[in-house]
Amino acid sequence: MRRATEHPLSVAPMMDRTNRHYRAFARTLTRRTLLYTEMVTTGAILFGDHKRHLAFDTSENPLVLQLGGDEPEALARCARLAEELGYDEINLNVGCPSDRVQRGNFGVCLMGQPELVAKCVAAMREAVKVPVSVKHRIGFDDKDNYEDMLHFVDVVSQSGCDRFTVHARKAWLQGLSPKQNRNIPPLRYEDVHRLKRERPELLIEINGGITDLSTVQKELKHSDGVMVGRAAWDNPWMLARVDTLLYGAEADPAKTRHDAVRAHLPYIERMLDVGERLHHLTRPMLLIFAGQPGGKKWRRHLSEHGHASEAGLQTLLDALALVPETLRQSAA
Ligand SMILES: Cc1cc2nc3c(=O)[nH]c(=O)nc-3n(C[C@H](O)[C@H](O)[C@H](O)COP(=O)(O)O)c2cc1C
Structure with a gap:
């Protein structure tokens, strides 16, 4: 139960939002919450300006780098670089439904290729000592039964991955924009709660539609952690009482x-x-x-x-x- 005690709350990876400037500001409100980068593709790191893509301030730790990619060797190289730079965890994006990401065969379409995800995770775990985790959805298209998700998690966890963040709604690969895919498919928290009940040895973090700390506290009765996305952008002040309320800190960083x-x-x-x-x-x-x-x-x-x-x-x-x-x- 490492993450349960270490990280009851995280702020979700969000493209064009959770960049280093957001994260540095979030640290004036909470020192403890686990923060994520935006998704960075392996191509951007290996063939682009990796110093710029991966730059952060040490005040941002604990910090997770979220990677987008589907090639085990490339992901392993990126994970190694990230560990050297001081990231605390590496996360693989298996939730994004955008066309661009689908064309690259990563994001949520990887939910249909659990063996490949297992290979990717195994390669990253081999390359680094820090934890490797996966962020996924409860399903996609017609692969949206609880059993489909359980199969995905079971195959991937055989690679040694024991940390899963589950966005509690499915995604449609065609016909919905990424924004619609964050709003239209209904939330199914029960699938995530059931996953935790049936796989108690795994660290399961729930995500989707959670906007206040009292709901976070309620959800922590069913999951090891809660990830908050849009609410932490739309109302950053919601983070201001997290250190005392959820982490048992003596004081929060900012009173006002x-x-x-x-x-x-x-x-x-x-x-x-x-x-x-x-x-x-x-x-x-x-x-x-x-x-x-x-x-x-x-x-x-x-x-x-x-x-x-x-x-x-x-x-x-x-x-x-x-x-x-x-x-x-x-x-x-
Ligand atoms: C603007 C925006 C960008 C996002 N970018 C990413 C991303 O890079 N990687 C990812 O896994 N999820 C991404 N997401 C999805 C969030 O991480 C989260 O799963 C989703 O917003 C549901 O959580 P919420 O209801 O608390 O916002 C993004 C969401 C938003 C709103």
Whole structure:
């Protein structure tokens, strides 16, 4: 039960969202939650600028690299590189239904090729000491019975993989966009709960549609961990009580949303110094005051002024000054 005690919560891999700037900001809210990179393909790492694709700040650990690919040798090389760089875990994407990913024969279509996934996992496990895990769905197309998923998990776990994150909805390979595939197929948590009951020796993390910490706590009665995706982007403040509530820490890193923003200023300054653009840096913070007085002004100011070539730390401080710092702001 390693992950049950180590990581009751994780923030999902999300392309164009959980980049290093999001993750660094998330660390002002929670030091303990397991964070994931966006999916990075083996091709991007082996034939592209791997330093850029894999760069992160050590404040982001514990951190999982999610890989997209279907070639055992290539995945093993990427896993080795990632371990050397300090990633804490390697995860294989077996959940993405996008056309591009299907054309590459990875993502969710690998659920139909459990033996190949087992080979990929075995090659990565051979190459690294850190854990190797798989993120998948409950099924795809007409392969969507509980028994189909169980077969997939059983074959893959024979490679030694004992950590599975299950997005509790199936995917349709044709006819739905990735976004629709995150919303239209119904959630079937019971399939994930049953998987944990029937394979208690495996670490099973549930994912899909979970938006608040009380649901996380309820779900932890049935699974070893909970992965939250969109909610952690739409309302990053939901992470602010995780360390004390779920990890038993004595204190959370930020008492108020303002604290979180202020704690992030040195990172922003450092990134501006190396040429990053302000609007990239502030995008993960736009929703930190969502639903709060002044929250819209904060967002508008950053959206309107953050793109300017002279935009810098003062732009951010000006936006912050538009949000009243009251005691109410500190409430979750
Ligand atoms: C914008 C966006 C990008 C995503 N990119 C990835 C990805 O790179 N790899 C992956 O396994 N899942 C990806 N997902 C799916 C999420 O990891 C998660 O499984 C899904 O959003 C369901 O969880 P949620 O309901 O808590 O958001 C993405 C989701 C969103 C919204």
